[in-house]
Amino acid sequence: MTLYGKQLIGQNAVAGSGVTFAGLNPATNESLEPQYAGASDQDVERACQLAEEAFDRYRETSLESRATFLERIATEIEALGEPLIERAMAESGLPQARLEGERGRTCGQLRLFASVVRDGEWLDIRIDPALPDRQPMPRVDLRQRHIALGPVAVFGASNFPLAFSVAGGDTASALAAGCPVVVKAHPAHPGTSELVGQAIQAAVRACDMPAGVFSLLFGAGIDLGQALVKDPRIKAVGFTGSRRGGTALMATAQARPEPIPVYAEMSSINPVFLLPHALKSRGAEIAEAFVASLNMGAGQFCTNPGLVIAIKGPELDTFLHAAAEAVTRSTGQTMLTPGIHDAYGDAIERLSGNASVREVARGQSGEQGNSCQPGLFATNATDFLADEQLQDEVFGASSMVVVCDDQAQVQAVAKHLEGQLTATLQMDDTDTDVARGLLPILERKAGRVMVNGWPTGVEVCHAMVHGGPYPATSDSRSTSVGSAAIHRFLRPVCYQNMPEALLPEALRDNNPHGVSRLIDGKRDN
Amino acid sequence: MTLYGKQLIGQNAVAGSGVTFAGLNPATNESLEPQYAGASDQDVERACQLAEEAFDRYRETSLESRATFLERIATEIEALGEPLIERAMAESGLPQARLEGERGRTCGQLRLFASVVRDGEWLDIRIDPALPDRQPMPRVDLRQRHIALGPVAVFGASNFPLAFSVAGGDTASALAAGCPVVVKAHPAHPGTSELVGQAIQAAVRACDMPAGVFSLLFGAGIDLGQALVKDPRIKAVGFTGSRRGGTALMATAQARPEPIPVYAEMSSINPVFLLPHALKSRGAEIAEAFVASLNMGAGQFCTNPGLVIAIKGPELDTFLHAAAEAVTRSTGQTMLTPGIHDAYGDAIERLSGNASVREVARGQSGEQGNSCQPGLFATNATDFLADEQLQDEVFGASSMVVVCDDQAQVQAVAKHLEGQLTATLQMDDTDTDVARGLLPILERKAGRVMVNGWPTGVEVCHAMVHGGPYPATSDSRSTSVGSAAIHRFLRPVCYQNMPEALLPEALRDNNPHGVSRLIDGKRDN
Structure with missing residues (x-):
């Protein structure tokens, strides 16, 4: 297990050329090797370009192969073994048991999204068959599914170096939805981030996914995050952090020629x-x-x-x-x-x-x-x-x-x-x-x-809502924990009068994925 | 059938004190009686206050009574008879057959949403039962439903004086979701707007709904719309119109102390x-x-x-x-x-x-x-x-x-x-x-x-998507036509370890509404 202090762009490790920083052990105030040179503009450009190139293939991967990919990420993280926990302890000051629990949650979360992908509920399939004899006008065949929004920028959070960081909830839900992910590592735990990033790279290779489906960039200041959110190929943002940080990203996202959704989980006093x-x-x-x-x-x-x-x-x-x-x-x-x-x-x-x-x-x-x-x-x-x-x-x-x-x-x-x-x-x-x-x-x-409970402790399940009205989050219509988080990165598309040969597989009459559908507004199973 | 040229605020008709305008027959350039004095700041204040007061009761109306209310609006619109069509023809220059068809679509849309409300799919009920013996940690009971966002500002569109105006798609879907609505009438068809507004007022009375569930304000300039979107009690916006108008509302909504979603359907060359x-x-x-x-x-x-x-x-x-x-x-x-x-x-x-x-x-x-x-x-x-x-x-x-x-x-x-x-x-x-x-x-x-069709002609059904990436709309994650439009005005809430006596009815074990639910992630019917 080696740390190189480099950006992970697609399948490559690339030396950055920005401001250099390093991890720090908050318990001892000692600096931790290696040094990380921040991502350059070219690194951002390359990561976003690869994500864009990967998008069309990745979003149409079969439910089974995408689920397997998510499970493989979990396996690869587990294979990192104790060195991951040790590095995370050193970088975060969090105790071993907590970080082991967090690793379990992170991997469990990836496996939950794998099962969600397989179930296919997230496609929200609706079929309104043609009514050629309807009066006064016939109805044509109309079918709806949800597709991925596009490449997503994910910001690692300081307080969950595993479960809300490189392979955390935002990454898992975006990958589940079919979105390539470009992660900005939180500068408080660069080594932990790099290890997990390497695990994802290994899963991409093992599952023969397009290289650009995942990149990991490092940077100590706000420039890298701003550049990512401004990039026209990025179509949504996942962020957990301060209100100041979240609202700054919201403003940037809204000021783009094409505004994009920002899912910022910011502040709450519970x-x-x-x-x-x-x-x-x-x-x-x-x-x-x-x-x-x-x-x-x-x-x-x-x-x-x-x-x-x-x-x-x-x-x-x-x-x-x-x-x-x-x-x-x-x-x-x-x-x-x-x-x-x-x-x-x-x-x-x-x-x-x-x-x-x-x-x-x-x-x-x-x-x-x-x-x-x-x-x-x-x-x-x-x-x-x-x-x-x-x-x-x-x-x-x-x-x-x-x-x-x-x-x-x-x-x-x-x-x-x-x-x-x-x-x-x-x-x-x-x-x-x-x-x-x-x-x-x-x-x-x-x-x-x-x-009669306490708000700390957020179950990763189907009914969870980790969200809420502003300023708790930027968008109360969603959750960042639990299987419903996948909906943040999807949009509906309607296919009208589309011949079987062109219809996306999931929308065909024979229901090849066996998913629950709304037929004329009624659930068919 | 009498037009008074007044704001309809709750159950009252109130003379405005703003700039006065009147309808105009574009075929003849003749002005149409009566004059409409624009809504004052107090009118906006009063309409929003009533909407806020109505919200908690309206959002918890039973599925049946809310559906009946939507159907009653349709009946009341039909009861307006030919004078509605005549006034709409005079104000819009659109031919009779088109407006009759549009009336049918408007009423059909209200009835579709009534059926959607009854089905209860929109509640998106998810139940993850307690697992007291789970290792290493028990799981508590977690249940999710969707609730209405709050009062919604709806902007009537010029090009659909019935189907995208006072009782159009945005109003129908917001009311279906449980949101009170404050409509800004499009100044191109004030008389048509007032007639339809009177029909909704009558339905509110007939169904004993809280008065503030609907108000209709008139104004010729942009001030009224801006004031509505700025009002802190308004929690979402529905708009169909120009890109300039839509992006101005988006900016206003984002600049609020509490930003809110804007569903603006703007421009498309198809x-x-x-x-x-x-x-x-x-x-x-x-x-x-x-x-x-x-x-x-x-x-x-x-x-x-x-x-x-x-x-x-x-x-x-x-x-x-x-x-x-x-x-x-x-x-x-x-x-x-x-x-x-x-x-x-x-x-x-x-x-x-x-x-x-x-x-x-x-x-x-x-x-x-x-x-x-x-x-x-x-x-x-x-x-x-x-x-x-x-x-x-x-x-x-x-x-x-x-x-x-x-x-x-x-x-x-x-x-x-x-x-x-x-x-x-x-x-x-x-x-x-x-x-x-x-x-x-x-x-x-x-x-x-x-x-092999043509884009004009948008079926109101379950699989329709009338939406798309910016600048076609402000939010590609939704549709403004079809039953899925209800989701624009909802947000999820999770109830943890809630005793039966406090649980919202729809979330109770006995499934009183008989709606389709996700139990532990699996659909139960």
Whole structure:
């Protein structure tokens, strides 16, 4: 297993000529070999050109061969073995068990999309047969399928060096849809990225896929991402990161001569509502579970529970006391990068300096470099409603409790929230009426609404929605986790009066793939 | 049947206070009573506020009651009787038979969406049941449905005063999805708009729907539309019109604090490829059908065949000769508005003044006002490839033949095209190989690819795609005609570990609506 520090363009490894950077161990602040010279304009050009050249062949690969390709990527990643985990640990500061779990999720995700590709539901086949005798006008034969949008630019995320990076959810869903992918590696884990990139290259070779179906480019600044999104051959963008980064890409994509969709998953504070009976019956227990969720991965999850809403009173005091104790005795782990650590520190400082915010507890700072010192804060609902900045995401283990006077104020806070990835209700059966009053508000605010769970932990399955109204994401009509993510990279095409010899195979009468179809609007199996 | 010249806001008729305008008979240039005073800011505010207030109740109406409401709108429109057709004829210059057909299409469309609502496929229900014993981690119960985006702003189109106006496709699909609608009437047919608006108001009353589910605002300039798209309560936009108008709305929607989707159907020149054997065997026949399609509705269709591509030679000369004859003897009908007539004249003048364009034939101008004088032009492929302006849509009965040297040049022209609503192949069986070479290009360029038909005439059904890559539309991932249009106004929500008592009815185990569901990724019926 060797790292070369080069761009992976199609089947080649190409030395970049841009600004050079290297991975860094955030626990020790040591630089990690090798150096990565950033992608040049020619590298971007070549990767996009290869992707374009690969597109027509790749999008028409058989369902079986495309599924096999996705499975092969998973196998090749597993074959990287422990060196992948070791490199990812060194580059991210994340512990071994977490990264092994993330590798399992990454490979499971690829295999889930393989099964989705085989099932063919995503083709959304609709057939309205000809009605030659219809009055006053005959109807011609009309058939619809979905086809891939074109080459997709994927941005690796810092906080999931495997599951939302080079072979992560965006790559898996785009490849499943039939789109070649050009990945911009996240500069926080270039070595991990290169290893996974090599695994994908190997899968492309093994499955005899067109070389341009995958490329991986490196770059430390914003230029590379901007160049990718501007390239006319790129037809969609997948991004997980900051609101500033996501909105910049949205603006670039909209300013193109041909605007393209951007699927940016950006920021969310994931409100948790503690309903009265639950708070009363198990406030301390909820507090323990809450702090565990809060501290998971140093709070570096898009679904970190950054906001807790409850009504004032002795029950809330009990919760706060227990949560404060749990936070105080917790020790933060190393954060992903020094930059993220510094931003976390600045955000905590801003909160501490806000006259309407009270520090409830701070945890211990870990002994290793760039450790997160967990923080729990509180404010009252009136101040929260008056200060938009109190909704700013703090990326890291930090949460704020919003103390409300009554249920009406809880509703007001819920209505005041920006778009979120998740909303959570901690409730007992006797809270059902209160919950019923909140649900219509929360399902307009969030992509996922849950009861008696914690938002961290996103199941990769068919019903998952990891999405939500702006600014949680740029496009609430989709999800970036789960099998429905494939729809982001597809568009419908209608074939009218097309002779059998020209019809795409999936649309032929004999239903060669055996997929579920809508015939005259009715499902045929 | 009385016209009041007022805004229809919820169940009220409210006098506007903006700039006053009136309908105009384009055949006679006579002004039509009554005067319409444009909507004030308060009118916009009130309509959006009512829509927001109606939203939570309307989106949770039962499938049956929402379907009944759509059907009632159709019945109320039919109950308007001949005065609707007469007013529409006077305001649009379109002939009676066309408007009667369009009324049938409008009502059929509403009834189609009623059946779609009842079927419940649009809910896209996915259930991944809990797996409490799964290793290494249990899975919680996860269920997904789609919910309405929120109030939708719909812009009436000038060229379909019924089918793409107040109760047209965008309104029908948004209402079907559970979205209240605020319509901006097209100023070219205010009386038609008001009549249809009154019919919808009556349906709202009859079905006891919340008043704010529908409002209709009037305005002559661009301010009203801009104000609507900026309003924070509006969550999506449906528009059919010019590229300039559509891109202006896209920019406004993207500049909002919360950007929203815009479904703008803008411009298309709908290329028709005459393949060699078809051209040889039936060139003159194709020419006749082509000119009939070209002249339909004075060419004022988004799917007007504005571009014909073929290889030079005696076969093409035969086609051109026959087409020229047909154009020469054809008489253009009155165009929709003096503005459209003038813009058509300007565009024809620009073509005539272009040194690389040859006028093949002009038709007769009708005797009535604002008549279209059909035009057929030709250019060669080299010039076409060099001049982007030759792809500009001419709104009206005008088409350009692009003369190619060989099939390679035909392919080059196809690849050079902007996004289109449609692409058409005129072909015989012996052209199949040539067609096979064009198809992968054309399905990337257009939302609908057809064989041996003409693009005018858009079937309202399940498999239709009236959409396509930019600039044909702002969003190629959707259609504005056909039942799939409902998906434009929906977003997924996931319910995690939700007790039965709180679960939306459609997601409960007993499947109360009997809709097709994905259970663990497999379709259950």
